[in-house]
Amino acid sequence: MTIQKIASTPDPSRNGAVIWMTGLSGAGKSTLANALFRWLDSIQEHSIILDGDLMRGGLNSDLGYTVEDRDENVRRIAHVAELFKQQGFIVIVALISPTFAQRANARKIIGEGFIEVFVNSPLSTCERRDRKGLYARARRGEIPNFTGVSSLYEEPLNPELILNTSSLSIEASVNKLIEVLGTSGFVQNRP
Known part of the structure; x- marks a missing residue:
């Protein structure tokens, strides 16, 4: 299994949470996941990043991009996230998860502590940010x-948080994520 980062050892008696970041490729999900991880680590909150690109290099390397394979990709990642959540981690998932049904299934698997974050950025901005040239190749x-x-891509209808990364800075976006975690009772050690 490919796991990007883990911060120290959690307390399984404490409830974890899953920050499920969804959005187009290039919207800023991984950038925000890494920034939030650094902040959580700085206050000694136990967290892990499950990045869709990295998960496809390991646990999900046998999957393609058909609808069925994408459904299975999301299902597997949701189960891994739930396992870490049960151990008290704040799990940061950075995954396109393009359909309502996929995200609803992830929410069902994870249950309490699922926080859907729509990392919203216009397609034109995502294409401009694309260093790998994936959009050009797709076109x-x-x-x-x-x-x-x-x-x-089916935009979430009722996410817990929408971050417009074409107008919000990384710092402002992370502050909004911290606020949601605090309001939801998952972060107690706020500086």
Whole structure:
């Protein structure tokens, strides 16, 4: 299994949480996940990042990008997130998870402590940020089923938080994430 980062040892008697960041490729999910992780680590909160790109390099390397494979990708990551949550971690998931049904299934698997965050950025901004050239390749037909180009992204209807990363700084976005964690009672050690 590929896991990006873990901060120290958690307390399984304490409830964990799952910050489920969804949005287009290039919206800023991984950047925000890493920034939130650093902040949580600085206050000695136990956290882990489950990044969709990294998970596809390990646990989910056998999956493609068909609807069925994407459903399975989300299902597996949700179960891993739930396991870490049960051990008291704040789990930060950075995953496109493009459909209502996939995110609803993740919410069902994880249950209490699921916090859906829509990392919202216009497609044009995401394309500008794309250092790997994935959008250009998708537009040339080289990458089938690419979310936002040849595959639909269903924007969340009622997420707990919307972060417009084309207008909010990373710091402002992380502050909003911290606020949601605090309001929900998952972070007690706020500086």
